[in-house]
Amino acid sequence: MAALAPAILVRDLRKSYGQFEAVRGIDFEVAPGEVFGLLGPNGAGKTTTVEILEGYRQRGAGIVSVLGQDPERRPRDLRKRIGIVLQSTGMYRHITVREALTHWARLYPHPRDVDEVLSLAGLHEKADALARTLSGGQMRRLDFGLALVGDPELIFLDEPTTGFDPAARRAAWDVVRSLQELGKTVLLTTHYLDEAQALCDRVAIIKEGRIVASGPPAELGASSSTYTVTWRSAETGAIESRETGDPTALLHQLTSAALARGGQLQDLSVTRPSLEDVYLELTAEPSSESADASDSTTEAAANV
């Protein structure tokens, strides 16, 4: 099967602000129909990367292609095919939700039906409310609606749920899932692990302008070969735990001992590192100014 051309292609992308290198050589691809997450702490370079892809910023170096076009030249044809939810939201103060969606729909060649977008975004009851009277969560749903009303193929979501209460987050997640069902390609940034885990087909963890790990959320943890096996010791009654590259032998040993004893093996669990473990491990080290952060970590480890 011939692979589809990627919706987004990024090769060795770099961007500096003055002396500060915000993005230091990033590569990734997003396939059509995929929900791809850029995951990382604040200031990691997520928004800079996304805004280069959206056409708001010029890259320093590297190759960028969005739906086969170079966003830097801001082709209007490309803007007809993408939808953008920016990190911070703002709107005319005196516009109603329906007026906003109707106006935005006019800007696109093949818009979705405004009523359909109202229900997709969960804003039917707020259709005649002024934008300035909306709560944060409702405003975010309007952002989604405005990004969707042009029926784009590709949607950018920059930290779509930051500052939300749990209910509003779930509602936003539902909208992203419905986008996925509609076959849209989604690039989202987040610093919430659960969000990346819940929504993304693949994630790239980004730190200090570099991608430090990438893959499907479930496999990111699995890529580390360490399993943690814990059980309750029959002799001491205490929880014991051991890390192993291959738990088969250890499990065999434990289960046969238990069977021989004629008892149970209590509190047994075998866990792989979760995405959270990987994320914390990769991003939690004190940030180092120099590019040889990993070298100094190795040195520190060697000195122990």
Place this chain on the structure above:
Amino acid sequence: MSDALVLAYHQYRLERRMFWRNPSAAFFNFLLPLLFLALFGAIFSGNQEDLNVLIPGIAGMSIMATTFSSLTMNLTFLREQGVLKRMRGTPLPEGSYLLGVFGNAVANAIIQLGLVIVAGKLLFGTGWPKDWIELAVYAGAGVVCLAALGVAWSHVIPNYDAAAAYSNIIFLPVIFISGVFYDVNNAPQFLLHLAQVLPLVHIIDGLSGALVSGRSLSDNLSGLCVICIWTLVGLFFAVRGFSWESRREG
């Protein structure tokens, strides 16, 4: 191209609707010049010479309020709110957006000029305009010039909190030295020279010719030149420096 014009029209309609729903905009654009007209009209009442200075002066002030002041305030607000950035992510051509915004300012200027002219006829004895073509030329040149300068000036304003101060530090001194409320020829020499360099005094001069004295267009070509130069300066900085995002974002 026609698509871009249709979109500009839609943007214009939206801007109109937003304008009417915003009481403070309506105040600064319409009420303030009319209030000044009423107050100074009352003070000068019975003195037709002063009233003949006041009516074109208020007309010029109205053009400046509806274009320069309102655009600087509005664009600063929309930029800081992120509305401009959001607009820029849509297929709306930048030119269509600016044309729609400009059209809104022009509409306000026309409405306001109409009100001032009607008030001049009904209340202050200045009669109907003597020269409609001259009126159209000077009102048109004034609107384009001051709108361009307003857009250009909005780049200088750091944030919306400062917008009123930045707008009025230009607007108030300029309307005072340009002879909105009195005959400029009575002002001290240096103020007179300063005002002559700026566009508003020439706009008012032209409007005075059109509304009151009936002096012909060709008598005032040097003033029209000053307005044109300011228009070019304004357009240059308006287009060149236009920022769609607030500076606070990194």
